[in-house]
Amino acid sequence: MSVVDHNAIELGPRISEADVGDYIALLKPRVMSLVIFTALVGLVIAPGHFHPVLAFTSLLCIAVGAGASGALNMALEGDIDALMTRTANRPIPRGRVTRPEAMAFGMTLAFFSVMTLGILVNWYAGALLAFTIFFYVVIYTMWLKRWTAQNIVIGGAAGSLPPVVAWVAATGSLSVEPLLLFLIIFFWTPPHFWALALFRSDDYARAGVPMLPVVAGPDATRLQILLYTIVLVAVAAAPWPLGYFDAIYGVTSLVLGAGMLACAVEVYRRRERAGSLRATRKMFAFSILYLFALFATLLLEEVAHAVAARIG
Amino acid sequence: MSDQREPEGIVLTEAQKRSRRQRSIAIALALGVLVLLFFAVTIVKGPAVLNRPL
Numbered sequence: 001m002s003v004v005d006h007n008a009i010e011l012g013p014r015i016s017e018a019d020v021g022d023y024i025a026l027l028k029p030r031v032m033s034l035v036i037f038t039a040l041v042g043l044v045i046a047p048g049h050f051h052p053v054l055a056f057t058s059l060l061c062i063a064v065g066a067g068a069s070g071a072l073n074m075a076l077e078g079d080i081d082a083l084m085t086r087t088a089n090r091p092i093p094r095g096r097v098t099r100p101e102a103m104a105f106g107m108t109l110a111f112f113s114v115m116t117l118g119i120l121v122n123w124y125a126g127a128l129l130a131f132t133i134f135f136y137v138v139i140y141t142m143w144l145k146r147w148t149a150q151n152i153v154i155g156g157a158a159g160s161l162p163p164v165v166a167w168v169a170a171t172g173s174l175s176v177e178p179l180l181l182f183l184i185i186f187f188w189t190p191p192h193f194w195a196l197a198l199f200r201s202d203d204y205a206r207a208g209v210p211m212l213p214v215v216a217g218p219d220a221t222r223l224q225i226l227l228y229t230i231v232l233v234a235v236a237a238a239p240w241p242l243g244y245f246d247a248i249y250g251v252t253s254l255v256l257g258a259g260m261l262a263c264a265v266e267v268y269r270r271r272e273r274a275g276s277l278r279a280t281r282k283m284f285a286f287s288i289l290y291l292f293a294l295f296a297t298l299l300l301e302e303v304a305h306a307v308a309a310r311i312g
Numbered sequence: 313m314s315d316q317r318e319p320e321g322i323v324l325t326e327a328q329k330r331s332r333r334q335r336s337i338a339i340a341l342a343l344g345v346l347v348l349l350f351f352a353v354t355i356v357k358g359p360a361v362l363n364r365p366l
Contacts, residue, residue, distance in 0.1 A: 015324060019331045020338045053356045057349055116346070120353045 016101065022091040026074055026102055027067030027109075034291070035066040035162045038185060041295045042163030042178055044302045046170035054121055058169035061117035062162050064109050065129045069136040069158070071106030075099045076141050084203040106137075117169065125169035132161040146208070149215040156189030157182075180239045181295075187232040188291050191225045191264060195283040198222075198267070198276070218276070222268045225283070229264035233257030236294060245298065252297045256290050263287070 039062045043055050074081065074092055078099050081087035091097040097105075110133050118126025140155030148154075160182045167178035194212055197204060198221055201213040213221040236257055240250025263283040270279040324332070 013322065015322065015328045016335075017325075017327050017331045018335070020334050023335070023338070051356050053352050057353060060349070112346070116349070120350065 014098070016097070018091065018097045018101070022096040023071075023105060025091050026071040026097065026105060028070030028073075031070060031159075032063055032066050034288075035159070036063045037292065038181065038295055039063075039162040039166040041299050042166030042181060043170050044299055045177060046167045048171065050170040055170070057120050058117065058125065058166060061113045061121070061126075062129060062165055062169075065113035065117075065133055065165075066162065068106045068109035068113060069133050071102050071109065072133075072137045073141045075102035075106055076137070077145075078102075080146075080207040080209060083207040084200070086200055086203055121169045122172050124172060125165055128161065128165045128168055132158055132165060135161075146210070149210050149212045151210070152193040153190050156186050156193075159189060160185035177239075177244055180235075180244060184232070184236050184294065185291065187228060187235050188287065190228045191232065191260070192284065192287040192291075194221050194225050194228075195267065195280045195287065198225075198280040199284070219271070222271075226264045226268045229260050233261055246301065248301055249297050253294055256293055259286060260290050 036059060039059055043050065043058060074090055076099075077087075078092040081090050082093035087093065092099060092102055110130075114126050114130045114133070117129050136155070136158035140151065140158055144151040144155050163181040163185070164174070164178040167181075168174060197211040197213050198218055201211065201218070204211040205214045212224060216224075233253075236253045237250060239245040240247065240253065263279070263286045266279040267276070267283050270276045
């Protein structure tokens, strides 16, 4: 049953009681924090000097752009969100914010984030941020999400772009390193979200969202999680032998990758209800730690090099 | 006879007034940040503020 009665007839104008917290919730702050962190790494590993004010401006625009995507996503998915326990508490299903209000909020933020990044930093980065928002809202939310079980595989490209936008903001050009970061997040997304979808499959089925566990079943999903994790571990370690990132990163990625693989094998093996639930929740939690730790390693290495260069 | 007249049209409740004020302050702060951002970048870039790639 939906939390919001869409057939209700409103008498007179509706006066909003939404507070700032409701609008902040529309920005998906937790997703935004990961976007900011990965973009920060993209900025820090970019070569050359980038003025701190411009770096802050770039990060702010990328963060607001991500928030705009979140608000537009919620505006378009209000009906689905109302049907799922995980999302029923969002501002639109609760009736705090209407869909047109969320749409206007998201469009305004999207416009200002792209224009500000373009005007103050560079237009390549502005254009790429606009493309990222377009991809997440139109390609993923409006098209893929309700249409195919590959929704989060292709849609994951939007979440993988922030470090690339940051790199382009810092350098005005593209290189192999940001594309490697893109690939890491791209291959990380399916095992991460399918682990969530496995223990939330009833939610997705009720909302009619064709997530892989709903369409292909849990066993096929477990296999896909394992296969994608193997590719992820290889992709994440590859920059070391290829000479883009050094040995500290390489060893860290292998150690963390072993943890991811262990989680994926556990998810694949545990088929009984209680064990499966525990394994998928563990995989979901560890995948967040994995990505954070991998990017933190790059960040700390870069900071260490900068400090060593200053001392030396 | 009292000078106070009954308010006409829509009368906001206290909760509506409070949330509207909160939203107005948030919009003002956001605009203030935007102004400061443009000012700071103009100072950083100097006369070259309009010289950017593309």
